[in-house]
Amino acid sequence: MTFPDWMHSSLLGNPIADWLRAALGAVTVTLGAALLRAVVVRRLGASEAHAGTVTQGAVVEIVRSIRKRYILIVALALAGLWLDLPPAVQWWLERVMALAVVVQGIRSGNRLVDFWVARYAVRRGQVDRTTLTALGYGLRGFMWVAVILFGLDLAGYNPKSLLATLGIGGIAIALALQNVLADLFAALSIVLDKPFVEGDAIAVDDLEGTVEHIGLKTTRVKSINGEQLVFSNADLLKSRLRNFTRRQGRRMVFRVTLAPTTRAERLGRVPAIVAEVLHGEPRADLQRSHLIGTGPLGFDVETSILVPNPDYKLALEVRQAILLEVYARLEREGIALARPVAPQPVMPTA
Numbered sequence: 225m226t227f228p229d230w231m232h233s234s235l236l237g238n239p240i241a242d243w244l245r246a247a248l249g250a251v252t253v254t255l256g257a258a259l260l261r262a263v264v265v266r267r268l269g270a271s272e273a274h275a276g277t278v279t280q281g282a283v284v285e286i287v288r289s290i291r292k293r294y295i296l297i298v299a300l301a302l303a304g305l306w307l308d309l310p311p312a313v314q315w316w317l318e319r320v321m322a323l324a325v326v327v328q329g330i331r332s333g334n335r336l337v338d339f340w341v342a343r344y345a346v347r348r349g350q351v352d353r354t355t356l357t358a359l360g361y362g363l364r365g366f367m368w369v370a371v372i373l374f375g376l377d378l379a380g381y382n383p384k385s386l387l388a389t390l391g392i393g394g395i396a397i398a399l400a401l402q403n404v405l406a407d408l409f410a411a412l413s414i415v416l417d418k419p420f421v422e423g424d425a426i427a428v429d430d431l432e433g434t435v436e437h438i439g440l441k442t443t444r445v446k447s448i449n450g451e452q453l454v455f456s457n458a459d460l461l462k463s464r465l466r467n468f469t470r471r472q473g474r475r476m477v478f479r480v481t482l483a484p485t486t487r488a489e490r491l492g493r494v495p496a497i498v499a500e501v502l503h504g505e506p507r508a509d510l511q512r513s514h515l516i517g518t519g520p521l522g523f524d525v526e527t528s529i530l531v532p533n534p535d536y537k538l539a540l541e542v543r544q545a546i547l548l549e550v551y552a553r554l555e556r557e558g559i560a561l562a563r564p565v566a567p568q569p570v571m572p573t574a
Contacts, residue, residue: 246303326375333367410457474539483560522562
């Protein structure tokens with residue numbers, strides 16, 4: 225194939241024919257990539273919508289995130305590097321190509337992270353928003369670092385020296401911000417391990433309340449008295465924490481004190497009376513009921529019940545109903561309860 229004479233003339237040290245070949249190659253690569261993108265999205269997208277795998281969905285999201293302008297920039301930069309251009313121009317072309325690759329890589333990585341987090345939420349069922357946000361931030365952080373390092377290597381820089389510099393600087397920053405980082409990692413531990421979630425009723429030492437918000441540094445709890453309690457995440461994980469929301473029920477223990485004049489055969493009847501009362505109460509289960517000895521006022525019969533419901537108010541109502549019925553049964557059978565003895569007045573001494 226012969227070219228006109230004017231195509232053999234030189235432009236910036238390269239024949240015009242080479243310029244045309246480079247431009248044609250860049251356009252062809254761009255159009256081919258756009259066509260391939262459309263075909264992949266149409267076919268894999270259709271199958272993924274019906275019964276596609278996670279891999280197919282991830283590929284579709286990555287392909288959808290690709291933009292023709294970035295492909296064109298990379299194609300033009302490669303075409304320019306194919307030509308015999310001054311070193312300064314080639315230096316800029318390499319940097320522009322690396323920048324386009326990094327921007328496109330970050331865009332594709334963000335789409336992939338969003339896709340995976342959404343799939344994770346669907347697979348795990350109910351996942352709190354803080355957990356999804358923390359997972360998204362963590363994955364994006366790793367992805368951004370990997371893409372930027374790849375872009376630096378593509379641009380001709382040595383990422384090892386940069387990593388060494390960042391490592392030394394990171395140690396200094398970590399020492400200066402160790403308390404903040406401790407709370408940050410504690411927040412990640414909370415949202416991943418889930419000792420509690422927003423809305424749970426918890427107790428930390430002698431403080432009780434409902435979790436309102438789990439932040440990156442602190443966790444806010446609305447106490448049973450109405451005020452807001454703010455805990456450092458690191459301190460919260462070091463504390464002995466009780467999660468009332470996840471309890472299966474409430475154990476209630478109460479005593480019935482009988483008069484000291486009660487005869488032995490009647491004392492032995494009291495645990496059976498309690499068992500009969502519990503048998504007719506469907507909201508509680510009897511764990512034990514025994515005569516445990518004598519106290520200052522008389523004979524003590526201790527009973528332990530389990531209310532299979534975490535509601536404290538309901539547990540109090542159930543215990544009250546049981547006690548009233550036990551007192552009524554004891555009264556019908558002539559078993560007297562102990563009566564408090566009024567203190568005797570102290571006579572003044574002469």
